[in-house]
Amino acid sequence: MAKIIPFKAVRPSADKVGLVTCRTYDDYNSAELAAWLSYNPYSFLHVIHPAFANAQKITIDKRFKSVAHKYQDFKDEQILIKEETPVFYLYEIQTKSNVFSGIIAGTSVEDYKNNVIKKHEDTLQFRVELIKDYMKYTDFNAEPVLITYPDSVEINTYISLRKKSKPLYEFATTTKEKHTLWKIDTQSEIDWLENHFEKIPNLYIADGHHRSAAAELLLDENKGTKNENLKSFMSFLIAESNVKIYEFNRIVRDLNGFTKDDFIAKISQYFNIENKNQELWKPKNKYEFGMYLDGSFYALFYKQENIHKSEHFEIENLDAQILYDTILHPLLGLEDLRNDERIDYVSGKQSVSVIKDLIDEGEFKVGFMLYPSDISEIKALADNNLIMPPKSTYIEPKFRSGLVVYEL
Structure with a gap:
């Protein structure tokens, strides 16, 4: 209660x-x-x-x-x-x-x-x-x-x-x-x-x-x-x-030594890939990911045979965790998503064009767009004492500071 x-x-x-x-x-x-x-x-x-x-x-x-x-x-x-x-x-x-x-x-x-x-x-x-x-x-x-x-x-x-x-x-x-x-x-x-x-x-x-x-x-x-x-x-x-839940999209400063072609070949092990060229493409469903690299957008569709059915499938099938397990960690060498300076985050409230502009300016090499989690995923994780990867959700509403104060 x-x-x-x-x-x-x-x-x-x-x-x-x-x-x-x-x-x-x-x-x-x-x-x-x-x-x-x-x-x-x-x-x-x-x-x-x-x-x-x-x-x-x-x-x-x-x-x-x-x-x-x-x-x-x-x-x-x-x-x-x-x-x-x-x-x-x-x-x-x-x-x-x-x-x-x-x-x-x-x-x-x-x-x-x-x-x-x-x-x-x-x-x-x-x-x-x-x-x-x-x-x-x-x-x-x-x-x-x-x-x-x-x-x-x-x-x-x-x-x-x-x-x-x-x-x-x-x-x-x-x-x-x-x-x-x-x-x-x-x-x-x-x-x-x-x-x-x-x-x-x-x-x-x-x-x-x-x-x-x-x-x-x-x-x-x-x-x-x-x-x-x-x-x-x-x-x-x-x-x-x-409650309104947005995703946090990821932008990374380099390809960890991979060429563009080698990187795309590596991720094709887990994803079916479609080149969307200049279309400002973003995911429309769970298990879909957007990628912007070298002036082109790509649609990444997670292969069905890779979807987990294990004891802790709630976390393993979370889109943010899938991206980490298949690309960010094994290929791009990112471990600490909170503190690694090679990665940054863009709220899903912002347009995909923001990610494009940041990468076109040269400070970042590749961007990944996610489909937002829903409340049922968040509750399933909480009910099973599981923890989301850092920067998985941007949630509204946001409270006005100073409107109501709680004194101790």
């Missing part, structure tokens, strides 16, 4: 919400970051990236303490205000092509430990420890873990009806998105949501594996704590049918 917990959130004052919230820090290039910090004094970027011009010249602990001080300044100035009672929120994000709706709530670290909340990605220990230290010094988290759950008719109906009520916030962003937030603060509604989520046997992490692992590590370091907030982490819970 899945447990969700209301919490005393901190959020922007209604008149400043559009100015305060921001994309995740990593989404900004240096020029954008400097512009937002220079011209918008209310941006939450001032909190998560204080004294940005000198940020690289100070130690991590001093930087985190600066974050904590700036956060307190925002509260003292009433830019951020705290709820008087524990609440849930209903949150909707409208993009150009999708509408995402879900519940913002606390989720249980104990559920995470006991695999009620399931994961499908591996984590890097140094990143987990860095996020844990960040939360320890700052005493807050402003980016929830994105969690998906099997569709529930009752919860879906509740969300549809609740969205007809007057929202707490409604604002647009410079990325042409519309964001709407409703506060759920009546005890009857809170009890109803808690009871209905308790009927759901498992939740699945879609995005935020490092944040959830950091919450577990922080609780482990504070065993016996009476601080109930440490026993939960903030999550944005969304029905699995409402």
Whole structure:
């Protein structure tokens, strides 16, 4: 049974919400970051990236303490205000092509430990420890873990009806998105949501594996704590049918000593290959791969006789794993997909022409386009305690940082 917990959130004052919230820090290039910090004094970027011009010249602990001080300044100035009672929120994000709706709530670290909340990605220990230290010094988290759950008719109906009520916030962003937030603060509604989520046997992490692992590590370091907030982490819970999954395409800097003809001959052992010439071709089905090499696109169709039927076929038949097992590792000599500088990644949200341009410019030699995984593959892996290869999925929605803050 899945447990969700209301919490005393901190959020922007209604008149400043559009100015305060921001994309995740990593989404900004240096020029954008400097512009937002220079011209918008209310941006939450001032909190998560204080004294940005000198940020690289100070130690991590001093930087985190600066974050904590700036956060307190925002509260003292009433830019951020705290709820008087524990609440849930209903949150909707409208993009150009999708509408995402879900519940913002606390989720249980104990559920995470006991695999009620399931994961499908591996984590890097140094990143987990860095996020844990960040939360320890700052005493807050402003980016929830994105969690998906099997569709529930009752919860879906509740969300549809609740969205007809007057929202707490409604604002647009410079990325042409519309964001709407409703506060759920009546005890009857809170009890109803808690009871209905308790009927759901498992939740699945879609995005935020490092944040959830950091919450577990922080609780482990504070065993016996009476601080109930440490026993939960903030999550944005969304029905699995409402999640949008994109692929991560791969671009590689060289052919590891192969000539073009030898490389194509080698991969023909596993794939039927069609030269698409200048057609901007991308996969339309599972077991199909696109390749761009030396000015031409190729369609690669994985040979049926190579499809695994072994005990762990869920991971062996994953398209990202197939590409690694047949080309990236044995032919191109790539082992560590997270850290090898010979490989880079392009989100499936971007056009195939981006990959073409990067390779035509000469920095990269070959690109591979994948078909995106679906939620059933992710759940099958999580249910069998299997881990996807790094950079297998790019999942939406993406949460606005500073919209809702979870204090520890």
